[in-house]
Amino acid sequence: MKLPVSFGNRFFFRIIFPGAILSISLFKATYNFAVYTNITEYLEYILAAEIFIIGWVFVVLDMPIYIFFEGRRYWPVWALKIFHQMERQRLASLHRTMRACETKQKLNETRFQRTIAGRHYLEAAVEISSFPLNTNRLMPEVTWPTRLGNLIAAFEQYPSIKYGLDAVFFWPRIWVAIDQPLRDEIDNQQAQADGLLYSVVALILSSATFAAYRVFHLDWPADSTFKMGSVDDLAASIVCIVLAFVVYRFSLHAHRQFGELFKAMFDQYRDKIALEENVKLVANLAGDPQLVGEIDYMKNVAVWRFLRWHRVRLRGESTNRRVRTR
Numbered sequence: 001m002k003l004p005v006s007f008g009n010r011f012f013f014r015i016i017f018p019g020a021i022l023s024i025s026l027f028k029a030t031y032n033f034a035v036y037t038n039i040t041e042y043l044e045y046i047l048a049a050e051i052f053i054i055g056w057v058f059v060v061l062d063m064p065i066y067i068f069f070e071g072r073r074y075w076p077v078w079a080l081k082i083f084h085q086m087e088r089q090r091l092a093s094l095h096r097t098m099r100a101c102e103t104k105q106k107l108n109e110t111r112f113q114r115t116i117a118g119r120h121y122l123e124a125a126v127e128i129s130s131f132p133l134n135t136n137r138l139m140p141e142v143t144w145p146t147r148l149g150n151l152i153a154a155f156e157q158y159p160s161i162k163y164g165l166d167a168v169f170f171w172p173r174i175w176v177a178i179d180q181p182l183r184d185e186i187d188n189q190q191a192q193a194d195g196l197l198y199s200v201v202a203l204i205l206s207s208a209t210f211a212a213y214r215v216f217h218l219d220w221p222a223d224s225t226f227k228m229g230s231v232d233d234l235a236a237s238i239v240c241i242v243l244a245f246v247v248y249r250f251s252l253h254a255h256r257q258f259g260e261l262f263k264a265m266f267d268q269y270r271d272k273i274a275l276e277e278n279v280k281l282v283a284n285l286a287g288d289p290q291l292v293g294e295i296d297y298m299k300n301v302a303v304w305r306f307l308r309w310h311r312v313r314l315r316g317e318s319t320n321r322r323v324r325t326r
Contacts, residue, residue, distance in 0.1 A: 008188075009188050009191055009192075010187055010188060010191040012195075013191040013192055013194065013195030013196075014055065014058070014059055014191050014194050014195050014198065015051075015052060015055030015056060015058070015059065016051060016052075016055060017055075017195050017198075017199060018054070018055055018058050018195060018198035018199045018201070018202040019050070019051035019052060019053070019054040019055030019056075019058070019202075020051050021199055021202040021203060021206060022054050022202040022205055022206055022209075023047060023050045023051045023054060024206070025205070025206035025209040025210055025236075025240070026050065026209060027047070028213060028218060028219075028220065029209075029213075029218065030043075030046060030047065030050060031043070031220065032218065032220070034046060054202075055198075058198040058201065058202070059198075062194065065197060065198065065201055066152075066197070069146060069148050069149070069197060069200075069248075070144050070146060070148055070149030070152055070153075071083065071144040071145035071146045071149045072144065072149065075145065079145070080145050082145075083145030083146060084142060084145045086145075087142040087144075087145060087146070087147070087150060088142045090147075091128065091131055091140060091141075091142055094124045094127050094128045095124075095128070097120065097121075097124040098121055098124045098125060098128070101117045101118070101120045101121035101124065102117075102121065104117035105117045105118060105121070128140050129154065130147070130150060130151045130154055130256065131143075131150050131154055132150060132153040132154045132157045133154075133157065133161065135161070138161075147252055148197075148248075148251070148252060148255060151252060151255055151256060151259065152255065152259070154259070155167075155259030155260070155262050155263055156168065156262075158262075158263045158266065159263070159266040159270070162266070162267075163266060163270055163296065163297060163300055164296070164297035164298065164299075164300035164301040164304070165266060165270060165273075165300050165304070166304050166308065167262075167266070169304055169307070169308050170266075170270075170273060170304070171262075171265075173273050174265055174266070174269050174270065174272060174273060177269070177272035177273065178265075178269055178272065186261060186265070189257065189258050189261055190258050192254045192258075193251060193254040193255045193257075193258050196247055196248075196250055196251035196254050197248075197251050197255075199247050200244050200247050200248045200251065203240045203241070203243050203244035203247060204240070204241065204244050206236075206237075206240040207236075207237045207238075207240035207241040207244065208237075210233045210234070210236040210237035210240060211233070211234070211237040213233040214233040214234050214237070275299065275300065275303050278303045278306065278307065279291060279292060279299045279302065279303055280292060281306070282302045282303060282305075282306045282312055285306070285312050285323045286302075286312040286313065286314055286315070286323075287314070288314065288315045290315070291315075305320060306323075310322060310323065311323065
């Protein structure tokens with residue numbers, strides 16, 4: 001749930017910060033345009049509008065940006081295979097680290113060595129928790145080709161495994177039921193993660209912009225009274241792409257923090273979802289009065305199946321059926 005137009009941390013992280021990054025790289029082109037059209041006296045207003053418009057575009061493209069960085073779409077097949085394999089190797093390496101630490105704890109006699117091995121074991125275990133679980137074996141697995149994709153899949157999977165609540169479907173229903181101060185706190189936390197990811201995109205586009213300056217030999221106007229310091233466009237392009245990688249890695253920590261908050265919301269506020277009337281309706285449609293007395297997990301799944309897909313599952317069957325409510 002994004003509320004980017006409110007002024008404050010959310011506005012800064014989602015609009016100003018990424019917009020300013022890309023605007024800096026576009027400044028040479030913007031200045032050339034202002035000189036060519038003889039509107040240099042309005043340059044400050046142009047830059048302010050440029051920052052806001054670019055930031056607004058990032059917010060509008062929020063879903064495609066996340067879809068790409070999670071590895072769900074827009075990737076060529078060869079890249080999917082390579083990055084999937086890299087994530088599988090990372091998961092296998094973490095498992096090896098845990099096994100090695102277990103061995104060290106058993107073999108090392110000194111308390112200090114056992115403590116260090118225990119800490120490394122715990123760090124690897126925490127990192128493994130950033131992978132989603134196989135729903136059959138409940139073991140960590142690689143679902144998407146990127147760290148961000150697997151991290152988001154892990155915390156979105158949590159309410160489904162623990163409570164039978166589909167995160168994507170039920171999150172908006174919790175959101176509208178909680179108080180405004182809590183919404184603001186949650187959205188401020190999410191804005192930090194969003195802003196960092198938007199900034200990664202801004203840095204990648206900035207790298208491409210500086211490279212384009214180099215390819216097309218775009219320079220400052222010869223007679224201009226304003227020139228930035230001598231900056232090699234190729235070097236700036238390389239710096240931007242390196243910074244994009246660094247900021248992406250920082251964004252993982254912000255997303256992990258928000259993910260824990262996301263899971264806590266389902267732990268503490270899932271009872272705000274009004275399901276009882278829907279449980280009775282599904283029980284009636286499925287001819288299954290026993291559903292009303294089932295544990296919450298089973299009732300949550302049945303209600304989700306009906307509300308999301310307009311289907312019910314009869315007791316003893318493994319397939320869903322479409323139903324009529326009138």
